[in-house]
Amino acid sequence: MTYIVGILIVVFLGLTILVVSRLQNVLKGVDAGSEDSSKPEGNSWNAWMFMAFLVLSFVGFIWSYYSAEKDFLPEASSIHGRRTDDLFWFSMAILTIAFFIVNFLIFYFSWKYQYKKGNKATFYPENHKLELIWTVIPAIVMALLVFTGWKAWSDITSDAPKDSEVFEIMGKQFGWYVRYPGVDNNKLGNYNYKLIDSQNEMGLDLSDENSFDDFISVSELHVPVDKPVLLKIRARDVLHSVFIPHMRVKMDAVPGMPTKFWFIPDKTTAEMRAELGNSSFDYEIACTEVCGRGHFAMRLRLIVEDEASYRKWCAEQKTFLETYPEYLAKVPDNLKPKAMKYMPEAAPSDSTTAQTTGIGTTASFR
């Protein structure tokens, strides 16, 4: 980010010097010559306005950039995120140069070549060499940008490493459900949207033994630091989109078409709190695909912690079966013994009290 700033300052200084020297020439000219009446109405003040606009808007640009910068997101907390950040600021630097040059020429020419009596415009209908040059230069710059972007994109979207921690995140109006693969087999069980009901909100398929140790959370996603995290993303009603601003992660959640995104978070929530000097800082997950009334408030906390405390937290969670023991009825008979392991100690299979305890850490689901 510092080099873009440097470039801006250089460009800006150069331009101011140029403009000031030009203005002086013209001011002299204005004093000497007299305004002629055949001049088109308001022509000179409009020309001057372009100059004023040029100078003021460049100053405004630089000033506003600096005052906005402090509110930009902090450096990305994921490995690919820092790479795209670098790429973004690199592209921005190139484009900002183009932005300044081209806008400068538009306004400067407008002012410089304003109507003057007795002047005749230059009949200049084409110049193939010039046109070739300014076709080729953007093409080369584009090629550079495409290439760097394409490399980053292919790496980011490549298959997740085998040892990734897998999580399932499901969007619904208006909140998120997160499913963890559990402490024992580290595999997510099957699901089926037809199995969804007011307790089994994610449609867990209990005929699949992998789902027995799965547990669900609706207020936060805990992930270990420095390990690849694979999010399996789906939606159960309309489109949503998982957006983790600090991780530079975004992927739509589509009903009927599971999607995925993997990344490596490498800064824990605690580290980030210390870095920002903000003890209440939290990573957040937001929805960025309009999904209805509550779209703007689909907040989920993301907690990045070291492996040990992550494992500890997982071990404390109640499995789905533990929370809703009555779902034991859905488990096929041959798997029941296995499922019993995940039942509460005294397993009343028709308990109604279980419902009031709610799922997992349902602390603050709206």
Next chain:
Amino acid sequence: MSAVETGIHADVQHEEHVHHDPLNFWRKYVFSEDHKIIAKQYLITGIFWAMIGIAMSVVFRLQLGFPQADISWLRPVLGQWIDEAGKLDPNFYLALVTMHGTIMVFFVLTAGLSGTFSNFLIPLQIGARDMASGFLNMLSYWFFFTASVIMFASLFLQTGPAAGGWVVYPPLSALPQAHEGSGMGMTLWLISMALFIVSQLLGGINYITTVINLRTRGMTFSRLPLTIWAFLITAILGLISFPVLLSAALLLIFDRHFGTSFYLSEIYIGGEALPNVGGSPILFQHLFWFLGHPEVYIVLLPALGITSEIIATNSRKPIFGYRAMIASMLGIAFLAFIVWAHHMFVTGMNPFLGSVFMFLTLIIAVPSAVKAFNYITTLWKGNIIFTPAMLFSIGLVSFFVTGGLTGIILGNSALDIQLHDTYFVVAHFHIVMGAASAFGLFAGVYHWFPKMFGRMMNYRMGQIHFWLTFIGIYLVFFPMHYIGIAGFPRRYYQFTSFDFGKSFTDLNMFITIAAVLSFLAQFIFVWNFFYSIFKGKKATQNPWNSNTLEWTAPINPGHGNWEGDIPAVYRWSYDYSKPGSAQDFIPQNIPYSQTPESNLPHENEQIAMEAEIEAQNFNDQFKNAH
């Protein structure tokens, strides 16, 4: 109208066709088949919609800039949409965003811009009596009018108008139980858009046919003004892409009302699992953006065409690189069809597809850059007159560049991960499409007002209108880049539900204030426009000393545009400040034989062709039997 073969002896036999019976009021001003009246109908409908569309944006900007404010004072207008606490209803916020987008993109910048100027300028600039089919042209407007009435009516529904964003992605838009706006409001939206598309197709067919068939003697394609090139290419884009949107809408209607599953699969909503399986919401996005991306150029190209004409005229210079301008428009038009999925990088489509679309998208920046450079070179060493139209054209070029550059960032799929659906995108497309095309519209109105109404708009007021709007738009949309870089998502009712959304409250307030001021500045234009229709200074024959044919027609052209013969055309429309010529413009209808002092060597050779050009007379619709 079809009897080309009878045209040879037509001039003797059908003189009387010039004298039509006087039309009654309804046929003359309401159900008119005259392209000039239809153009004005489009323009005034467009202005009406623009005022509504922009007013809506001011309301939701108030919500974003001043989320705590009590806006009960808006209750007389918004009624039940303001709750007891004086706050805007979140559902209605989404409805406003949706309607604003739909209205501005389709009703203002497609119908209002292309409808007005394609209709008005094509016959006048190519030297035709009227459109190829006046009747279809009339139908086109009235389909648009009906679409407008239906969309307008939807604003007054108890459940509100459509509210799923202007892109109306299903399943949200397909399931009435998912959202208030997906009920009757969405039904009306779909009906209205279907009619709108029909209107666009009728119009487009007409524009294309007219340009191809009804050019006057000597008006070859290489002599067509760039305005006409732009309208022609726009019409072709529309003709190819709008039917795709129609089919997308039809399938959505089927899903909504007839139980099909084109876009629906595995949905559990409102306490029940729906039976639909096998559909794909992504299919809709592909279909939508197959229109949607060309649509952004449908909106922009006419503005660029208008700008080419105005910049050349008021720089008193030929447009630089006439052929390159046409080539880049053709290039843009072609590429516009194969970049649509850059709107869908993070929908979960195959990443390889993402790579391909990133590559194609960034190619489109090259012809766009060529256009910008050519405009700038046209200004270079000109003798520039800052008519209001010229000011708006210069502003357009600046917007086109500023907004186009951020497109290069967004077209990079790796960077789009973070920026997609944030305010960065909002900034990008408002500058490059919204503002640039609106400036094209303003420029066109200021420039051709004398031809439309025989009077001049107030010059000084136009200049002030320009500066307020130009500065206002930069103040509104430039800061949105910052907000987008900070990750603020678009279509959010408020940002304070998130910690990362707690910054920039000042900046949001600032943007809102700038938006309100820019909105107020538009009343200068509205007043100037309507006042000048009745009280403006009388226009002269050729107020801007321009070369194109429309300025050879009477100041108030009647039915058929020219009295007597349609002028023949001998040269391109950009002979401004030609060396050797005493005056700094040579209209297209002046033969080279009359301007020996300024002819270039190869132009002297064209003198021999003049007799040939004059001998042709196939295209006068009045002289051919009809």
